[in-house]
Amino acid sequence: MIYFAPEARRRYADLGLSGRAGYFASRSAAFGRASADLVISTFYNFNPGFVRKAIDGAWDAATPQQVLDARHAAASEALRRAEIHELPALGEVVALTRRAVEAACEHVQGRPLFAAHAALPWPEEPVLQLWHAQTLLREFRGDGHVACLLSEGLGGLESLILHAATGEVPVDFLKASRAWPADEWADTAERLRSRGLLDGDALSPEGGRLRQHIExxxxxxxxxxxxALGDADCERLAELASPFGRKVVDAGLLKVG
Structure with a gap:
């Protein structure tokens, strides 16, 4: 939700980070003064030129620590607006997710975004502890996903187009947020059709099988x-976490724009 919450955009803008600079700087600030090349390599499916333009000058406007502080403050403000801090199961959900994160921390090799965020200190506020844990679990899975895409020979734009072809996310949102030129998108889509992975703009049966294999x-x-949690505690976490997700959605924290 931190990538959609207006609280985050306002706090980044206060630091002089406007537009997409706030997104790229805030997610990469755990690396320190991350270069555009590092962001391009780890974020994977964004147009490299778009990333360079967005990150250029970001660390002159604000230090990584200032950006991290703004990100945490925005997360706390937004989640409190959603009343996450009032849910009675917060303590147990924090404990379960932290156990999962601590187990994941034994497997940092080959997971750069996860490793960078795992090196950050844990927040003291319970609602931020949960947000930090969820961020870590997201990056843990995300780094593994990039590894799978690489192993299947799918570049950033190819993976993005296959994602769009599932219909799970509006294609216009993916095109606007990843900022690939229309001609590159069209040319890459045609190559995927020639490989038998697309049928028009939808996944072909072969493309569907590849996507499922990667997932x-x-x-x-x-x-x-x-x-590390075992089946029983995973089921317990899923049960307890449902109201948290509902409050995030109901508060509009996942709305674009």
Missing amino acids: DRTDRLALPAYA
């Missing part, structure tokens, strides 16, 4: 975090 492998790579 299944990604899930397997994320298992070390959740295996």
